[in-house]
Amino acid sequence: MTRTPPDTLPSTMRALVLTRIGELQLREVPLPEPQPGDALLKVRAVGVCGSDLHGYTGRTGRRVPPLVMGHEATAEVVGVGEGVDLPIGTRVAVHPIVQTARGRRLMGMDAPGAYAEYVVWPARNLYPLPETLDFEAGAFAEPLAVAVHAVNFIPLGPEDTVFIAGAGPIGLLCASVLLHAGVQQVVVSDTSAARLGVARAIGVHAALNPAETDLPAALQDLTGGRGADACIEAVGVSATVAQALDCAKDGGTVVWLGNNARVVEVDMQTVVTRELRVLGSYGMSHEDFRQALELLAGGHIPTAELVHRRARLEEGATLFDELLASPEVVKCLITPHR
Structure with missing residues (x-):
């Protein structure tokens, strides 16, 4: 893995783990290692999706503990695996659905997600954030897509x-x-x-x-x-x-x-x-994701009207219960490095 500078990345990170249905714990876990074609991402903002709230309650049966959820993410590239030429420091929005020979693979459901300080994801599913977008607005790219x-x-x-x-x-x-x-x-x-x-x-x-x-x-x-x-x-x-x-x-x-x-x-x-x-209708295509980023970059989507709560990873153990009890909160964003 490429690291720049070489000694700034930790060996462990904090992650919000769904340890069982109805229970989230903030844990110290090993820093993930990108494989060929992957990038290591420093998560900057991640939206709490309704599907994760339902996964927390066990209502859908689609999130199986132990699991780090979270898929509506923006991040900064801090390391890359073999064959990846993304520059370190690139700001990206994450397209969280990867098509494989075995079907769709969703970040935070079929693979570790972004309710963590760092996450690994295929570089082909990363889109550079337009200069006009900050990390919070960019986190709407996935749900908007x-x-x-x-x-x-x-x-x-x-x-x-x-x-x-x-x-x-x-x-x-x-x-x-x-x-x-x-x-x-x-x-x-x-x-x-x-x-x-x-x-x-x-x-x-x-x-x-x-x-x-x-x-x-x-x-x-x-x-x-x-x-x-x-x-x-x-x-x-x-x-x-x-x-x-x-x-x-x-x-x-x-x-x-x-x-x-x-x-x-x-x-x-x-x-x-x-x-x-x-x-x-389920998920999105890469063209949908590109359209979403264009809409956001053009200022056509009122994201500021939709963000009603911001949280840190430390609040995660009680955050989902709070959100389930507060339907007036439209969108909550978690900022792991705030």
């Missing part, structure tokens, strides 16, 4: 109405992408007044609480009786799946993006008789 990927499934027209079930980070990022694309009416639903307030702040046409509003009727009113041209389900539970189906126009497109409950109830007659086009 997920939103871009989902929106790209929708055949958009400038006069369309798009409904989004869920005003979490992904739902709000989808809204931001749609607004930048010039979609006339973007409507968001959520049961959190605080998150609906954020949706209004970023410029959506309407932010509605399903506990207070008949959502299908509201969409009918907004569209002259037609319904939403497309709907994005950004939560992943039966209630919001039903919202997305019910708010779509006949023949409309519904994109399932939420990945919370493994099994949900679906009204098949609604899908069949109204000829809805239902698509699943």
Whole structure:
């Protein structure tokens, strides 16, 4: 491994380890060693993803302890393996999905993640941060690429109405992408007044609480009786799946993006008789990631509106319980070296 200067890297590092379901411990672990094609990264900022919160609770079964989670990362290259020509000190955003002969490999789920001071990842999945982006804004590249990927499934027209079930980070990022694309009416639903307030702040046409509003009727009113041209389900539970189906126009497109409950109830007659086009969206391509970085670099995504909490690794043992109890927090960023 190349090190510059040679004596500045420690032999161990701090990492937030999911030791068992519902338990995180800050531990001292060996510094990872990059293999050929890899880079050693000093993690500068990493977002807490809803999938990690659900992994912590065991709800999805997709995070298996012991594990260092975290995949929404920006970092600085501090070492490289054989065959890597990235300069030491390069600021990068991490594309956390690697395609292998055995399928997809996700940082923080199938490999050690970025809730740590350092992480190793293939250099081919690292994107230099544009000069206009700091590490915190750059940490939105991964979730924004997920939103871009989902929106790209929708055949958009400038006069369309798009409904989004869920005003979490992904739902709000989808809204931001749609607004930048010039979609006339973007409507968001959520049961959190605080998150609906954020949706209004970023410029959506309407932010509605399903506990207070008949959502299908509201969409009918907004569209002259037609319904939403497309709907994005950004939560992943039966209630919001039903919202997305019910708010779509006949023949409309519904994109399932939420990945919370493994099994949900679906009204098949609604899908069949109204000829809805239902698509699943997962992860992102490299082109989606590049588009996300361009959107961020151009200042088109209101990331400052979405960051409601910053934390250090030392807070990790109680941080996830705090976030689960505080739905008004849209996005939390962990800065391991702050």
